[in-house]
Amino acid sequence: xxxxxxxxxxxTLHLHGTxxxxxxxxVGDAWVVDGRLTLERPHGGRDETVRLDGVALPGLVDVHCHxxxxxxxxxxxxxxxxxxxADRDSGVLLVRDAGSPADTRWVDERDDLPRLLRAGHHLAxxxxxxxxxxxxxxxxVDLPAAVAQxxxxxxxxxxxxxxxxxxxxxxxxxxxxxxxxxxxxxxAHGRGARVTAHTFSTEAVDDLLAAGVDCLEHGTGLTDDQVxxxxxxxxxxxxxxxxxxxxxxxxxxxxxxxxxxxxxxRRMHSRRYEHVAALHEAGxxxxxxxxxxxxxxxxxxxxxxxxxxxxxxxxxxxVAAASWRTRTYLGVPEVLAAPSADLVVYPADxxxxxxxxxxxxxxVLRGAxxxxxxxxxx
Numbered sequence: 062x063x064x065x066x067x068x069x070x071x072x073t074l075h076l077h078g079t080x081x082x083x084x085x086x087x088v089g090d091a092w093v094v095d096g097r098l099t100l101e102r103p104h105g106g107r108d109e110t111v112r113l114d115g116v117a118l119p120g121l122v123d124v125h126c127h128x129x130x131x132x133x134x135x136x137x138x139x140x141x142x143x144x145x146x147a148d149r150d151s152g153v154l155l156v157r158d159a160g161s162p163a164d165t166r167w168v169d170e171r172d173d174l175p176r177l178l179r180a181g182h183h184l185a186x187x188x189x190x191x192x193x194x195x196x197x198x199x200x201x202v203d204l205p206a207a208v209a210q211x212x213x214x215x216x217x218x219x220x221x222x223x224x225x226x227x228x229x230x231x232x233x234x235x236x237x238x239x240x241x242x243x244x245x246x247x248x249a250h251g252r253g254a255r256v257t258a259h260t261f262s263t264e265a266v267d268d269l270l271a272a273g274v275d276c277l278e279h280g281t282g283l284t285d286d287q288v289x290x291x292x293x294x295x296x297x298x299x300x301x302x303x304x305x306x307x308x309x310x311x312x313x314x315x316x317x318x319x320x321x322x323x324x325x326x327r328r329m330h331s332r333r334y335e336h337v338a339a340l341h342e343a344g345x346x347x348x349x350x351x352x353x354x355x356x357x358x359x360x361x362x363x364x365x366x367x368x369x370x371x372x373x374x375x376x377x378x379x380v381a382a383a384s385w386r387t388r389t390y391l392g393v394p395e396v397l398a399a400p401s402a403d404l405v406v407y408p409a410d411x412x413x414x415x416x417x418x419x420x421x422x423x424x425v426l427r428g429a430x431x432x433x434x435x436x437x438x439x
Contacts, residue, residue, distance in 0.1 A: 125350025
């Protein structure tokens with residue numbers, strides 16, 4: 062994540078109020094000088110200082126986001142840019158792009174767009190995922206080689222589609238044999254990449270955990286025993302409650318042809334809040350992901366956080382998961398040590414009222430003010 066622009070001409074930013082740096086680390090004032098965060102008050106020679114009043118957090122993270130993906134597959138550059146801008150203006154300054162059919166490397170050249178950590182293409186099987194969304198492997202034995210390619214193409218992550226509706230069975234079934242999963246995950250790890258997996262079902266989870274995956278997306282089918290194993294292995298889970306809220310709609314579409322599948326989706330929909338609360342109580346590392354792209358719009362991180370709080374996860378934990386904890390999990394330097402500052406300023410503390418996340422007062426990306434709502438002071 063190199064910072065490419067000359068930061069020396071940027072105005073000094075004075076963060077006045079509360080600056081949250083971590084779980085047990087906050088300060089009253091901080092400054093962004095030449096693009097970098099500092100706790101030392103600058104001395105003289107500054108022509109312009111912009112004061113930002115409120116509560117500042119390290120930039121938010123959306124770990125399940127698809128820049129460059131639309132309802133029918135890859136989208137053009139203009140639409141992908143609009144998606145990234147919507148994420149940025151919501152306070153999301155770091156995206157783990159959890160699979161996209163589009164080439165978004167051009168985003169790396171734009172200092173005004175969020176930083177992307179790509180997982181390459183979704184890896185799936187023909188007719189076992191949404192058409193146009195992923196890379197479909199004709200032969201299951203190609204999985205390890207494809208994982209190697211996507212690991213090299215991505216930014217430290219690979220995305221597997223582990224289960225989807227099997228129309229011949231009429232329900233969710235796993236896509237990959239256990240031995241190939243284990244080989245594929247080992248290939249990714251050998252290339253320095255972590256593996257995350259889409260899973261709605263219960264049946265796919267045991268093989269994923271045995272294979273050593275690092276993260277589960279959705280995780281709606283996890284049983285109590287599987288949750289205990291998730292905790293033991295340190296596997297993270299992204300609940301994507303906004304997407305799970307659509308399961309009733311998805312079930313209605315499948316009622317006539319796939320009643321068993323529809324009934325399963327309804328069960329997972331009805332217990333979604335209870336399920337996420339149980340994950341939190343068990344000690345699972347929960348990540349915040351909106352599943353933006355495809356069927357959901359971008360810029361919805363505040364809504365996803367509100368849903369997690371509604372499920373019973375304390376606001377303080379949700380905000381931490383949406384900010385500094387997950388930045389650390391993804392390997393991003395702590396904001397004071399970073400070569401440039403990514404911060405979001407709010408008029409009040411979202412750790413007390415998560416609804417505050419819906420209206421950032423200011424967004425600071427790579428040390429520059431990139432969104433409105435600021436107040437200048439001499």
